[in-house]
Amino acid sequence: MADDKDVLRDVWFGRIPTCFTLNPDEVTEREAEPYYLLLPRVSYLPLVTDKVKKHFLKVMRTEDVEEMWFEHEGTPLKWHYPIGVLFDFHASNTVLPWSITVHFKNFPDVDLLHCPTNSMVEAHFMSSIKEADALKHKSQVVNDMQKKDHKQLWMGLQNDKFDQFWAMNRKLMEYPTEEGGFRYIPFRIYQTTNDRPFIQRLFRPVSTEGNPHTLFDLLKEMCPDALTKDGEEKRFQVVIHGIEPLLETPLQWLSEHLSHPDNFLHICIIPAPTD
Amino acid sequence: MSCGVVDEEEFCRCCRLLLQHSNGVGDGWSWEAVRGSDEGYLKKTLLRSVPAERSVPQKHKEPGSDSEKFDYCHLQTEEQEKQGVDASSDSLRPDAEEEDDGVCGAPAGSSSVLQFEYHILYSCSYRTPVLYFRASTLEGRSLTLEDVWRTVHPNYRLGLQSRPLDAITQQEHPFLGQAFFYLHPCRTEEFMKPLLQMARDQNRQVNYVLSWLSVVGPMVGLEVSLECLKQQQLHPTTPQQLRVPLRGSIQQPKTL
Numbered sequence: 001m002a003d004d005k006d007v008l009r010d011v012w013f014g015r016i017p018t019c020f021t022l023n024p025d026e027v028t029e030r031e032a033e034p035y036y037l038l039l040p041r042v043s044y045l046p047l048v049t050d051k052v053k054k055h056f057l058k059v060m061r062t063e064d065v066e067e068m069w070f071e072h073e074g075t076p077l078k079w080h081y082p083i084g085v086l087f088d089f090h091a092s093n094t095v096l097p098w099s100i101t102v103h104f105k106n107f108p109d110v111d112l113l114h115c116p117t118n119s120m121v122e123a124h125f126m127s128s129i130k131e132a133d134a135l136k137h138k139s140q141v142v143n144d145m146q147k148k149d150h151k152q153l154w155m156g157l158q159n160d161k162f163d164q165f166w167a168m169n170r171k172l173m174e175y176p177t178e179e180g181g182f183r184y185i186p187f188r189i190y191q192t193t194n195d196r197p198f199i200q201r202l203f204r205p206v207s208t209e210g211n212p213h214t215l216f217d218l219l220k221e222m223c224p225d226a227l228t229k230d231g232e233e234k235r236f237q238v239v240i241h242g243i244e245p246l247l248e249t250p251l252q253w254l255s256e257h258l259s260h261p262d263n264f265l266h267i268c269i270i271p272a273p274t275d
Numbered sequence: 276m277s278c279g280v281v282d283e284e285e286f287c288r289c290c291r292l293l294l295q296h297s298n299g300v301g302d303g304w305s306w307e308a309v310r311g312s313d314e315g316y317l318k319k320t321l322l323r324s325v326p327a328e329r330s331v332p333q334k335h336k337e338p339g340s341d342s343e344k345f346d347y348c349h350l351q352t353e354e355q356e357k358q359g360v361d362a363s364s365d366s367l368r369p370d371a372e373e374e375d376d377g378v379c380g381a382p383a384g385s386s387s388v389l390q391f392e393y394h395i396l397y398s399c400s401y402r403t404p405v406l407y408f409r410a411s412t413l414e415g416r417s418l419t420l421e422d423v424w425r426t427v428h429p430n431y432r433l434g435l436q437s438r439p440l441d442a443i444t445q446q447e448h449p450f451l452g453q454a455f456f457y458l459h460p461c462r463t464e465e466f467m468k469p470l471l472q473m474a475r476d477q478n479r480q481v482n483y484v485l486s487w488l489s490v491v492g493p494m495v496g497l498e499v500s501l502e503c504l505k506q507q508q509l510h511p512t513t514p515q516q517l518r519v520p521l522r523g524s525i526q527q528p529k530t531l
Contacts, residue, residue: 080447109417113445113454123444130461131400139461186400195310197452202399 007257011241012162014041016087017097020052023071026104028059036097040160041084041241042261044125045070045077046115047158056102064104069112071101076108079115080124082260088239088268089190122154125262129153132186132263133172135202141172157261165261172263173256180212181205181252187265189222199223205252215254215267216247226269239268279468280402281483289484290317290395302500307394309450316407316450317395317484323496324386325426388413389426393497395484396449403463404484406491407448407455420445423456423495431494443495458491466490 015038022032035055039048053068070077072090091098115121133142149168156165175182185205188198199222205213219226228234237244240258259265297304308315394407410418423443435442446457467487474481489499
C-alpha cells in the first residue's frame, strides 16, 4: 500500500532540532558558542555528532579532552538508544530546540557504555537486528543474509540512505501470510516510573484465538498502570516516534512500520503534560 | 531443552538447584529479584588476583590488534589459575567475601586484586542464559574493555576475538541499566546442542545453567567449583567427562 510506504519514509526522515552547549565546567581557551543541528530520529548520537565535537574542540586544549558524552537536564544520554527514543523519553514535553550539554571529562562509566569508535555503534546495531530476528524468525532471515547484506543495512543507516537500507530491511519484515505476523514482536517499553531501563518480554502479534493483538493488548499485559481507566484522567502518554498511535492499532502493523532501523519497536511511556 | 535452548521456567528451576547447592557449600551465589516483577538473576562477587602488570594498563591498544592478540608474556599461567580455583572450591565457608580471601593470597607487589561481579540473566530472545559481568579495582576504578581483555586467558582470547559478535563487549544491564560486559548469547544454542545431545544419549539429567556456566564461565575467570559439578542431583557426571570435550570445542572457534 502506497500510504504505508509513506509511513516508512516519514519515520526515517524524522528530525529533531537540537542545540548543543558545552558543559560550563570544561576548561576552554575562549567562550564556546552553542551548536545547532537537526538530528535524525532513527540514528545514534555518535554517528551524527562529528561536527559537534569538531566545533567544541576548537576552543579546548587537547589535554583537557577525554571521551565525549552528552547529557540532558542532568541525565547522561545513552548513545546506544536511537536518538528519537532519547528525545521522546527525556524531552518530549520540553521546548524546542532540544537542549543537550556536551561533556569532555568525568565520563559516567557506570551509566554509559564507552564508544571509542563508530564500529561500536555498528556492533550494537547489528546485535539488535540479530536479536530482533531471533524473536521474529528464529534468526533464520538474518543468518541467511550474507556479510555484504549486513553491511548494506549498516551503511544505509550510517549514510542516511533510505532506499539502500529498506532494500535489505524488507526481508527482515517478511512473514508467512498464514501466520498473520512474526513469531514474536521485538519491542521495548521505557517507563519513567520504573527502575529498570525497559521491559522486554515475549509477545505474539496474534492471540491464541487468531485475533490480531493491538498496542492496547501489549500495554495491558506489560504495564497496565500506563493505561487510562474509565472515568480517570489521562496520566501517561504512549509515544512512538514522537506521536501517540491509537491504542487499537495492530501490533504487527506497528512492528513493520514504526520500528526503528534496529528492528525493535521502542515505546515510551511518559507522564502526560498537566496543563 | 532438546534443541539447545532452555525455557524461562526451566532456567529458574536450574537456578534454584544451583542456589541450593551454593548455599550449602558457600559458593557465593545469590538470587537478586527485580522489583515489581517475577524476574531476577543469579549474582556472585569474586575477588581475583591478577599479575600487577596486567591489571594496571601500561599502554592502550585496540583489543583486536595483532600486537595485543599475541602478547602472552604477562598472562596468568595455567598453574596460577588452578591455585585460584582450588582455593575457592576448598572453602566451605558460607561468606563469599571471606572465601575469596583465599584466592587473593598472593604475595604483595606481584599481583593486584580485582573485584568481579557476575550476573546470570535469562534472555527471552535467545532462550538461553547470558553472562553479564563487571570488574573494578579495590579502589573502585571500573575496568575498561581493554583491561578486561587482559584478564582473559590466551587460550580463550583467540577464540573470542576471532568472532566479533561472540566476543566480550559492553552492554547495558537489562535490569539495572548500568554498563556491564557480556558474552553475546547468539551462539549459545549452537554449542549447547551437542552437549545436551551427549547427555541424552547417556540418559543423564543435565542442569542447563550449570553446564552452560562451565563452558562460558572460565573464559572470564569464573570457574565452576568441582564440588558443584560433582553434585549428583545437580549434574550426575564427573567433571572430567563434562569438561574435556567442551574445552576442546571452545578452543576451536570454527566449530563453535
